[in-house]
Amino acid sequence: MTITSETLDAIAGLMRDAAAQEILPRFRKLDDQDVAEKTEASDLVTIADTGAERVIKAGIEKILPDAAFVGEEGVAADPTLLSKLKDAELAVVVDPIDGTFNFAHGISAYGVMAAIVVNGETVAGLIYDPMGDDFMVAEKGSGAWLKRADGSTSRMKVAAPVALADMLGTASVAFMPREKRATLLANTAKLRYAASYRCAAVEYRAFASGGLHFFTYFKLMPWDHLAGVLIGQEAGGYIARYDGSPYRPDHLDGGLLGAPDKESWQELREKVFTI
Numbered sequence: 137m138t139i140t141s142e143t144l145d146a147i148a149g150l151m152r153d154a155a156a157q158e159i160l161p162r163f164r165k166l167d168d169q170d171v172a173e174k175t176e177a178s179d180l181v182t183i184a185d186t187g188a189e190r191v192i193k194a195g196i197e198k199i200l201p202d203a204a205f206v207g208e209e210g211v212a213a214d215p216t217l218l219s220k221l222k223d224a225e226l227a228v229v230v231d232p233i234d235g236t237f238n239f240a241h242g243i244s245a246y247g248v249m250a251a252i253v254v255n256g257e258t259v260a261g262l263i264y265d266p267m268g269d270d271f272m273v274a275e276k277g278s279g280a281w282l283k284r285a286d287g288s289t290s291r292m293k294v295a296a297p298v299a300l301a302d303m304l305g306t307a308s309v310a311f312m313p314r315e316k317r318a319t320l321l322a323n324t325a326k327l328r329y330a331a332s333y334r335c336a337a338v339e340y341r342a343f344a345s346g347g348l349h350f351f352t353y354f355k356l357m358p359w360d361h362l363a364g365v366l367i368g369q370e371a372g373g374y375i376a377r378y379d380g381s382p383y384r385p386d387h388l389d390g391g392l393l394g395a396p397d398k399e400s401w402q403e404l405r406e407k408v409f410t411i
Contacts, residue, residue, distance in 0.1 A: 139252050139260050148262055148271055150195035151248045155266035158187035164242045171240050174212055180236045185209055188232035196228050203228045208359045221358060222386045227253040231359035235335030247337025251362035253385045261363030263337050272341055272367050280344055280370035292371040295346040297396045300403055303327045305350035306339045312354055316411045323408040340364030343394060344371040350404055353392045358385050374398045
């Protein structure tokens with residue numbers, strides 16, 4: 137199944153419309169009743185998340201009527217929806233607001249993410265920044281591109297490899313294996329720094345644009361990573377699970393590590409992220 141550029145443009149427009157209708161008008165204007173906890177105090181959902189997902193889902197049903205729709209908030213309400221991804225001939229996976237914690241607290245580090253999966257393989261990914269009104273877009277085998285609101289585009293490229301002590305990157309402490317957390321945190325002293333923006337959309341952008349030399353994640357929900365991994369790979373990065381296997385849409389664990397090249401990946405894996 138071929139996904140056309142017209143289809144990607146339509147999905148991009150849909151993501152922008154959802155942000156204009158449901159997300160941006162509520163940024164820094166949420167009331168207490170507009171925000172709820174899902175699994176813990178740092179795992180939030182807002183009225184903007186559910187509203188944006190509703191708009192995107194309705195649009196996808198028109199653009200790709202045969203596609204299974206897997207949205208973060210839909211799966212939160214009905215976890216069985218996640219099982220559709222493994223066997224679907226065509227699926228669209230959406231995170232209506234990645235970085236909801238930031239959004240809910242008035243921090244402008246959040247994004248809208250969508251990935252297209254065909255027979256178990258991610259073939260296209262889009263990450264929209266509502267604050268900057270631009271997109272990262274990748275089709276498998278066609279490179280990763282930054283598309284700006286004025287119509288201009290530029291090709292994205294990961295950073296050149298550097299020595300371990302000079303590496304900048306991100307690592308989420310919250311989902312590190314608890315029994316390994318102290319060791320992993322101590323190991324990050326070997327790096328220039330390891331931060332966390334609490335938003336994969338922002339972190340994948342920084343990696344694919346050459347601002348970071350690595351990223352790592354330990355919790356693998358498809359709406360958080362499918363689009364970003366494809367964009368990072370198409371920008372020239374080397375990305376794999378901790379056992380070295382390729383990341384696929386049905387993987388929910390096993391960790392994820394990205395670097396500019398395989399040699400950097402192996403050094404990070406052996407000397408820093410030693411689980």
